[in-house]
Amino acid sequence: MEPATLLSICVLMFIGGGSAGTTGGIKVTTFAVLGAAILAEIRGHADVDVMCRRISSAALRQALAVALMDVGLVMSGTLVLLVVTPVSAEAALFEVVSAFGTVGLSTGITGDLPAVGQLTIIALMFVGRVGPITLASALALRRRDRRYSLPEERPVIG
Numbered sequence: 001m002e003p004a005t006l007l008s009i010c011v012l013m014f015i016g017g018g019s020a021g022t023t024g025g026i027k028v029t030t031f032a033v034l035g036a037a038i039l040a041e042i043r044g045h046a047d048v049d050v051m052c053r054r055i056s057s058a059a060l061r062q063a064l065a066v067a068l069m070d071v072g073l074v075m076s077g078t079l080v081l082l083v084v085t086p087v088s089a090e091a092a093l094f095e096v097v098s099a100f101g102t103v104g105l106s107t108g109i110t111g112d113l114p115a116v117g118q119l120t121i122i123a124l125m126f127v128g129r130v131g132p133i134t135l136a137s138a139l140a141l142r143r144r145d146r147r148y149s150l151p152e153e154r155p156v157i158g
Helices: 003-015 028-043 057-084 089-100 115-141
Strands: 048-050 053-055
Touching: 003 089, 028 048, 028 053, 028 057, 057 089, 057 115, 089 115
Parallel strands: none
Antiparallel strands: 048 053
């Protein structure tokens, strides 16, 4: 496949399927919430609205946390494969995202990976299937209210 095709498939595998499905990835709803937040920011809206409903700030923070942690996981796995094997960056990224998304696609390098690379793929398959669901549940259930409020800061973004 061409590199552009591999990258397109990687993006779709990373997004994954529906929230109640058995697919891996960050899930379509997480991606949609983040997209809606970007649109609201571009439009200058204070609230994030989707189909006449407001998305809570807790759901936005949860979606951002899941997506960024999963990006870090995929980048770490790709880096491990690039360090332990002489494969191209496209092939390594494709294998890692496929494992994380529990898709089952391969560029054909999995069988030739050293033990560290295979263990990385195994860990990514496990975390990709169990991790986002567990992480989202843990973030949703874990809430502690502070009895004080820190002063607000407006850092320069972008």
